[in-house]
Amino acid sequence: MKAKIVVADDEPRIRKMIARLLTDEGYEVMPVENGREAVEALLSFHPDVILLDQQMPVLTGVEALEEIKRISPNQVVLFVTAFGSISLAVDAVKKGAYDFIEKPFDNDKLVLTVGRAVEHSRMKGELSTLKKTLGEKQSSVIGENTGLRQTMIQVRRVAETNATVLIHGESGTGKELIARAIHTNSLRANGPFVAINCGAIPLTLMESELFGHERGAFTDAKEAKAGTFEQADGGTLFLDEIGELPLDAQVKLLRVLEERKITRIGGKKAIPVDVRIVAATNRNLDDEVKDGRFRLDLLYRLNVFTLILPPLRERKEDIPLLTNFFIRKYNRTLSLDVQSITPEAVKLLGSYGWPGNVRDLENAVQSAMILCTDGTIRPEHLPDRVKGYELAEEQSVAGSGGNSIREINAQIEKELILETLRKHSFNRTLTAEALNISRKTLFNKMKRYGLDSATDK
Structure with missing residues (x-):
């Protein structure tokens, strides 16, 4: 699902430029021309992030920020200022803005800041959902x-x-x-x-x-x-x-x-x-x-x-709980209606080594939900790396030396990296973000597995 961004700026040229830049980055953008329209967009558009220029008619950036925070205290807001004094921006941060951007701004830095704000917004949403979920199941989570x-x-x-x-x-x-x-x-x-x-x-x-x-x-x-x-x-x-x-x-x-x-x-x-x-x-x-x-x-x-x-492989008792949590999460965010997962599919999830840990499990569940058409996740809906792991592990243990499990994990990690590279058209920055590792770590792993020259073929 595309992240939603409201861009509030009274200068048409700046407003259109930012909107076009963020649209090209894959965001859904609503441009507005004053602070009052930004507040209205909060209620109608439900954005992940709002960019507020300081100098706007009807409501200034600070006035709009204060009203937005009264309506939705958790709303993520980026403050944009072109004035020489940094005090306005610092004051905005103290009043709840996530960060501020100075005009004239570098496009790459704007995209980087917006990306961080979107990630922060979604993390806050997931934390809120997780708190509610754990509030209902706290004893079972801790006891398991x-x-x-x-x-x-x-x-x-x-x-x-x-x-x-x-x-x-x-x-x-x-x-x-x-x-x-x-x-x-x-x-x-x-x-x-x-x-x-x-x-x-x-x-x-x-x-x-x-x-x-x-x-x-x-x-x-x-x-x-x-x-x-x-x-x-x-x-x-x-x-x-x-x-x-x-x-x-x-x-x-x-x-x-x-x-x-x-x-x-x-x-x-x-x-x-x-x-x-x-x-x-x-x-x-x-x-x-x-x-x-x-x-x-x-x-x-x-x-x-x-x-x-x-790591997740050392606390596999949590896999069914996490799987159910992710099913509820993506039923909501992807407008799906998955109701259950078969015991055979759960067994495969429990047999897999999960080199990417919880994020890896989340990606696998999300993928299976998209492929599932009748409301029940079955083994055939799971990624190939998960379906093939149990059999490969048994064969390797039976016919190989003592390092077989380590070798299997390395092979699975290599396949996960390659699969993620393909998913992101071999863009290494996006791949590192998806795997929740740094670009440097990704480069080192690609070199180790002979993927450093990998391209879309």
Whole structure:
């Protein structure tokens, strides 16, 4: 389903340009010319994200933001400003805007910011649904899986403190959901939760994203901008894929953790920040330290409290519960009417190794639901990699050496990557996002499996 974007700007040229750019990116766009129409679009169009220009007739951007937040507190809003003072944009963020964009803006950066806002909007929607679901089934969820139960006990305990948390887990295990749970259950719950994927931001923008910049700090710095540390002031900053952070940025991050102050690029003033850090990685950071890719002193700073998320293959009791949750979710979002799944199909789901973890299971269930025509998911509706896994595993165990399971998992991971590459027309950025891994991790895996030269043939 296409994400819906409202673009509110009183300048027809700017409004049309943004609408065309976002439409080309695959979004469904509703352009409006003032703040009042933006509020009306909230009720009629039900957008994922609203872009509000500051200077508009009828209602200004800030006035429209305040009214939108009164009607729908969880609505994600991006604030657009062309004025020299950064104070308006900062004030908008304090009043509930997700982020702000400065005119004149770079098209790539606009698309990147909107993409993050859409992902944030959908994550908030899924969290709301998940909270309602778990509210009904909380005892069965916790009772079914000792590993997950222990993790949630630790989450609740550490949430009550202000300790820095490092989450270890494979891609797709739900590290951001755990980070949000820590924030939601903490004394900072009313403050902002800001997430940044250290593996998805270009190296040239990394320091600017984290620490912000002053006007004129570099070629495209038309206006001053607050970084994620300032945006998260009083709340929680989630640093996903922390192992991907470049060494020079690691040095600056360490200094911020020690001094609790940041200095914007091109700036001289040290700005105090009150931020709780939750970081996550799918790498072994001890090995990264040995190989010289991660600083030992930074690891000590981050590794105050460690949470380890078990992969889905180690908590297969959750597969039926998660499957039913995804069926309900996609019945709603895809307008489907799937009512059940056969025991044979459930058995196949339980036999599969799930190298992509929960996200991999979600994709498989979604695909099966689309192929299902009579309201019941059967084995033939499941992806080939899932249907073939049980038989391949039995044959390999019977006729191969002791590394057969590892070899099977590697083959399945290779097929999953290739399948996702084809699904996204071999666009590596979209493929990495779909697999919930960084581009660098995707490149390394493609090289390992001989897919680095893969193209659509």
